[in-house]
Amino acid sequence: MVSRVIPVETFDLVIFGGTGDLARRKILPGLYRRFWSGQIPEDARIIGSSRKEMDDEAFRAFTRAAIEEFAVDGAGDKAKIAEFLKKLSYVAIDALGENGWDKLSVAVRPGVVRAYYFSVGPSLFGAIAERLHKHNLADDDCRIVVEKPFGHDLDSARELNATLAQFFKETQIYRIDHYLGKETVQNLMAIRFGNVLFEPLWNSQYVDHIQITVAETVGVEGRGGYYDKSGAMRDMMQNHLMQLLCLIAMEPPSKFDHDAVRDEKLKVIRALGDVAPHHIVRGQYLAGDGNNGYREDVENERSHTESFIALKAQIENWRWAGTPFYLRTGKRLKARASEIAVVFKEIQHPIFGQEEGHHRNILSIRVQPNEGIDLTVTIKEPGPGGMRLVDVPLDMSFADALGPSAESVPDAYERLIMDVIRGNQTLFMRGDEVEAAWAWTDPIIDGWQARNDVPKTYDTGSTGPVDSEMLLQRDKRSWREIEP
Numbered sequence: 001m002v003s004r005v006i007p008v009e010t011f012d013l014v015i016f017g018g019t020g021d022l023a024r025r026k027i028l029p030g031l032y033r034r035f036w037s038g039q040i041p042e043d044a045r046i047i048g049s050s051r052k053e054m055d056d057e058a059f060r061a062f063t064r065a066a067i068e069e070f071a072v073d074g075a076g077d078k079a080k081i082a083e084f085l086k087k088l089s090y091v092a093i094d095a096l097g098e099n100g101w102d103k104l105s106v107a108v109r110p111g112v113v114r115a116y117y118f119s120v121g122p123s124l125f126g127a128i129a130e131r132l133h134k135h136n137l138a139d140d141d142c143r144i145v146v147e148k149p150f151g152h153d154l155d156s157a158r159e160l161n162a163t164l165a166q167f168f169k170e171t172q173i174y175r176i177d178h179y180l181g182k183e184t185v186q187n188l189m190a191i192r193f194g195n196v197l198f199e200p201l202w203n204s205q206y207v208d209h210i211q212i213t214v215a216e217t218v219g220v221e222g223r224g225g226y227y228d229k230s231g232a233m234r235d236m237m238q239n240h241l242m243q244l245l246c247l248i249a250m251e252p253p254s255k256f257d258h259d260a261v262r263d264e265k266l267k268v269i270r271a272l273g274d275v276a277p278h279h280i281v282r283g284q285y286l287a288g289d290g291n292n293g294y295r296e297d298v299e300n301e302r303s304h305t306e307s308f309i310a311l312k313a314q315i316e317n318w319r320w321a322g323t324p325f326y327l328r329t330g331k332r333l334k335a336r337a338s339e340i341a342v343v344f345k346e347i348q349h350p351i352f353g354q355e356e357g358h359h360r361n362i363l364s365i366r367v368q369p370n371e372g373i374d375l376t377v378t379i380k381e382p383g384p385g386g387m388r389l390v391d392v393p394l395d396m397s398f399a400d401a402l403g404p405s406a407e408s409v410p411d412a413y414e415r416l417i418m419d420v421i422r423g424n425q426t427l428f429m430r431g432d433e434v435e436a437a438w439a440w441t442d443p444i445i446d447g448w449q450a451r452n453d454v455p456k457t458y459d460t461g462s463t464g465p466v467d468s469e470m471l472l473q474r475d476k477r478s479w480r481e482i483e484p
Helices: 022-038 056-070 078-085 102-107 122-134 154-165 184-193 231-249 258-271 398-402 412-422 431-451 464-475
Strands: 011-016 045-050 088-092 114-117 143-146 173-175 207-215 282-287 310-315 326-330 337-344 362-368 374-378 389-397 456-458
Touching: 011 022, 011 389, 022 045, 022 056, 022 078, 022 184, 022 412, 045 056, 045 102, 056 078, 056 088, 088 102, 088 389, 114 122, 114 412, 122 143, 122 154, 143 412, 154 173, 154 431, 154 464, 184 231, 184 362, 184 374, 184 456, 207 231, 231 258, 231 310, 231 326, 231 337, 258 431, 282 464, 310 464, 456 464
Parallel strands: 011 045, 011 114, 045 088, 114 143, 143 173, 207 326, 282 456
Antiparallel strands: 207 337, 282 310, 310 326, 337 362, 362 374, 374 389
């Protein structure tokens, strides 16, 4: 199977924070990979910008090094890299002052798609938006991309939304969450709404519960200053896991249109019930395997910030009433894995006798790594000796099923940036969606802060605090294994 690459129209993309870590690891290598695959037109331009003084050649050298380290596909194609680098230029800009904006005005072309990527801290969003308009760099057809974190709580998210709304319409604002760009995440919609097999069963009558796990083996990795003020709830649960929850639980949209999809996601968030204190488990990783513990990593021996959180959520609507959603995410766990597991109910009237045990169909969607889908079904174990049942997976790895085309699947950032150029907002969060997510999250955080709850400790390389296992055991359920 050969994947089709559809070129986008020509564009000028300005990357504020163009010499930062995100640009180096993801944005610039991703843009090169799209050029290498034939999706970026010859006359497109990419303009890097930051406070750092450098010329075009220095920025191209920076980009070449980033491509060679992170691009993978095409990293050895020196001729193609040289061709791509010709598209790049650089303008040093003071986001809080006036220096450099006149040069950017000359560099950006009128009459083409113009996109501005705010790969900077949220504190600079307003200043950059204001200066883009002041220097006539923005019109009704341009687009801006803003990175998370989009706010620290509901009040700050509203303030950010209001700030951007002074200068840009909602249709011009692309709030990026790279999880939504992952191939398997998008396949959630294809699985649900493209197969007659699943939709009739996608409700509380047939689904016992749903588990969403995003596990990481790394610690805070040099982000201690930011992370200790944020924690797993704000850094992961409020956005990444919330988006997975919305896609797995939402009603079928009337059409595959950006606002129709986002309308249904918003309904899910607004239907989330309050989370009881005993349905929340927070944790901090201990030192182990030659690594520091969480408090050493953030240099705060009294920190009450969580590096792990698990909770039980309920969606209070007709489809999901009574079906619990168990969500967990954490750092320094036993494996890097992101999975959504739809656990179906047991057969109501088993006919094969007591030896059959407890058997369930489970649809597992692996977001990363080894992206794919498997459906656990119950069959007879081969051999004599009666009707002995065993659960086996019908496994579909994207790499195995799609062959070479799976290897050329765009990275999440690549896909999302190309969607910005196309003007497709389906995979981006809308302002009211962000605010609704914070409106659900804030009371949970306020609650544990009022109770002065202290996170439970857990070993590096484990599955999290013991209390997280009890969260499901009280409901006579258990977490699925965290496997790479």
